[in-house]
Amino acid sequence: xxxxxxxxxxxxxxxxxxxxxxxxxxxxxxxxxxxxxxxxxxxxxxxxxxxxxxxxxxxxxxxxxxxxxxxxxxxxxxxxxxxxxxxxxxxxxxxxxxxxxxxxxxxxxxxxxxxxxxxxxxxxxxxxxxxxxxxxxxxxxxxxxxxxxxxxxxxxxxxxxxxxxxxxxxxxxxxxxxxxxxxxxxxxxxxxxxxxxxxxxxxxxxxxxxxxxxxxxxxxxxxxxxxxxxxxxxxxxxxxxxxxxxxxxxxxxxxxxxxxxxxxxxxxxxxxxxxxxxxxxxxxxxxxxxxxxxxxxxxxxxxxxxxxxxxxxxxxxxxxxxxxxxxxxxxxxxxxxxxxxxxxxxxxxxxxxxxxxxxxxxxxxxxxxxxxxxxxxxxxxxxxxxxxxxxxxxxxxxxx
Numbered sequence: 578x579x580x581x582x583x584x585x586x587x588x589x590x591x592x593x594x595x596x597x598x599x600x601x602x603x604x605x606x607x608x609x610x611x612x613x614x615x616x617x618x619x620x621x622x623x624x625x626x627x628x629x630x631x632x633x634x635x636x637x638x639x640x641x642x643x644x645x646x647x648x649x650x651x652x653x654x655x656x657x658x659x660x661x662x663x664x665x666x667x668x669x670x671x672x673x674x675x676x677x678x679x680x681x682x683x684x685x686x687x688x689x690x691x692x693x694x695x696x697x698x699x700x701x702x703x704x705x706x707x708x709x710x711x712x713x714x715x716x717x718x719x720x721x722x723x724x725x726x727x728x729x730x731x732x733x734x735x736x737x738x739x740x741x742x743x744x745x746x747x748x749x750x751x752x753x754x755x756x757x758x759x760x761x762x763x764x765x766x767x768x769x770x771x772x773x774x775x776x777x778x779x780x781x782x783x784x785x786x787x788x789x790x791x792x793x794x795x796x797x798x799x800x801x802x803x804x805x806x807x808x809x810x811x812x813x814x815x816x817x818x819x820x821x822x823x824x825x826x827x828x829x830x831x832x833x834x835x836x837x838x839x840x841x842x843x844x845x846x847x848x849x850x851x852x853x854x855x856x857x858x859x860x861x862x863x864x865x866x867x868x869x870x871x872x873x874x875x876x877x878x879x880x881x882x883x884x885x886x887x888x889x890x891x892x893x894x895x896x897x898x899x900x901x902x903x904x905x906x907x908x909x910x911x912x913x914x915x916x917x918x919x920x921x922x923x924x925x926x927x928x929x930x931x932x933x934x935x936x937x938x939x940x941x942x943x944x945x946x947x948x949x950x951x952x953x954x955x956x957x958x959x960x961x962x963x964x965x966x967x968x969x970x971x972x973x974x975x976x977x
Contacts, residue, residue, distance in 0.1 A: 616632070616889075617632050617887065617888065618630070618631055618632070618654075619921075620665055621662065622662075622663050622665075622736070622738060622739065623662055624662075624663040624738045624739075625663075625738055625739040625923070626922065626924065627739070627921060627922045627923040627924070628921045628922060629665065629736070629918050629919065629920065629921070630888065630918070630919040630921050631654065631667070631888060631916060631917060631918040632887075632888040632889040632891075632892050632916075633652055633654060633892065633915065633916040633917075634889075634892035634893060634913075634914070634915055635648060635650055635651075635652055635912070635913070635915075636648075636896050636900065636913040636914070637912055638868065638909065638910045638911050638912040638913070639903075639904070639909055640909050641909060642909075647678050648678065649671065649672035649673065649677035649678045649681055649912055650669065650671050650672065650681060650866050650912040650913070651669075651670045651672070651678075651681040651682050651685045651914075652667075652668060652669045652670065652685070652914050652916060653668045653670075653685045653686075653689055654666070654667050654668075654916065655689050655693075658689075658692070658693050658698070658735075659693055659698065659699075661699070663736075663737065663738050664698075664699070664735070664736065664737050664738075665735075665736045666689055666733065666734070666735050666736070667733065667734045667736075667916050667918060668685060668688070668689070668731065668732065668733035668734070668864070669731075669732050669749055669864050669865060669866050669914050670684050670685045670729045670730065671730045671731075671747065671749050671866040671867060671868070671912070671914070672727070672728070672729040673727065673728060673729065673730075673833075674728060674835075674836075675727055676723055676724065676727040677728070677729060679722045679727075680717065680724055680727050680729045680834070680835045683717055683720065683722060684713055684717060684729050684731060684834045684835070687712075687713045687716055687717070688709055688713045688731065688733070691708075691709040691712050691713055692706070692709045692735070695708065699737060702737060702742045703742065703850050703852070706744045706848055707847065707850070710731070710744065710746060710834065710847065710848045711846055711847065713834060713846075714834045714835065714846035717834060722835075724835035724836060724837050725837050725838045726825070726826055726836070726838055727835055728833040728836035728839075729747075729833060729834050729835060730746055730747020730749050730830060730832075730833055730867070731744070731745070731749070731834055732745050732746075732747070732749035732750060732751050732767055732864055732865075732866075733745075733864075734751055734766075734862065734864055734918075739854060739855045739923070740852060740853070740854050740855065741766070741852070741853040741854075741862070742851075742852055743767055743850065743853065744848040744849070745768070745832075745848055745849050745850075746770070746832045746833060746834055746847075746849075747770055747830045747832055747867075748769040748770060748829070748830045748867045749767075749865065749870075750765065750767050750769065750863075750864075750865060750867070750869075750870050751766040751862060751863065751864045751865075752764065752765055752766060752862065752863045752875045752878060752879060753766050753853060753859055753861070753862040753863075754860040754861050754862065754863075754882065754883065755858055755859060756858040761860060761879060761883045762876075762879075763875040763878070763879035765875055766851050766853055766862065767849070767851065769830075769867075770830055770831045770832040771815065771816075771829060771830055771831060772788045772805075772815070772816040772818065772829075772831060773807060773815070773816065778803075778831075780831070780843055781818055781831050781843030781844070782843075783843070784841075784842050784843030785820075785821060785842050785843070786819065786820075786842035786843050787818070787819040787820070787821060788816050788817070788818060788819075789816065789817065789819060790805060790815060790816055790817065791814055791817065792814050794817075794819065794824065815829045817829050818831065818839060818842055818843070819842075820838075820842055825838065826838050826844075828844055831843065831844060831845075832844060832845050832846065832847065832848075834846045855923055856923070857923050857924065857925055859920050859923070860919070860920060861882055861918060861919045861920055862917075862918050862920070863878055863882060863915065863916070863917055863918075864916040864918075865878070865913075865914060865916065866912065866913065866914045866915075867911070868899060868903075868910070868911035868914065869895060869899050869913055869914075869915055871902075871903070871911060872899060872906070873895070873898065873899060881894055881898065882895070882917055888917035888918070888919055891917050892915050892917055895915055896913050899913050
């Protein structure tokens, strides 16, 4: 969604959740405004004798009122971090605001450099991730880029051996596909950081933010009603963050890199980090900007990827479907960026677990508290709602 000044306050129906379409019948998307489409690439993980096969596509949005507007999304794929053949990095950065493209490019380049130069990366990747995001945020604010009303979200996956470390700041998303009998299930590896989440709502309110939809700000709805339903059904007029006595910044996310004005009311660059230990029932994962997930559910995206043996075709199909749905409900589209990574030849030698490591701290430092659940038990998500797990064992870490 982004900020009011970077992306429009749109009016549209809920996201598409149809899971029964045969997307292959649509044909390959023609590719208007596609600015980057890579060849099919492959990289090995010799420590566990499997490989990643991946492709990426980034498509500039269609902006009829701003035909020269550049793509504010950026992405990076860096293999063999620190010269280690078992360490790889995938990231998508969704810029917003007047200088969103500069922000996303800056963060893309600096975040991986900070991570790569951290000698503790392999010993404590979670700590390294947190330090890298905070350092990159500080460097952006000290740079020549005006980030007062601009910034970027970031969704990144660091692969170390057969373990994925997923760091999220904002409302882009990472999803992994899990084989469950004859079905392929979408499992979110990140959780959108928006005021729809009670924990994020409470945090920014304590920092002095007003949380209101555009209709509430404009006096069309009662501002005292602090309930907006859920993101899937109320995405047309989401709750946004505003300073106490002003009509800005209007961010629909609660975390980002940059956005120095919004930082004063609780928008932070601290990432939430999840850890997923890969198993043979993991088929592929997707890293994408919210231009994809605005109208497509995680399950729909996974179903589409599963319909194509070649991730290049899946990238094109998802971009095309997203683009089409945007234009069905808007006179514009968002920028769309998607990385698809197939997990090939992973054997049973790896541990058959999935671990979720969450760090949603607002301070600096601290010792993690650990709780463990197994099998089909439930865990409490960040919004306090119990959720069933899909073939996973879960470890929750909370850094105060």
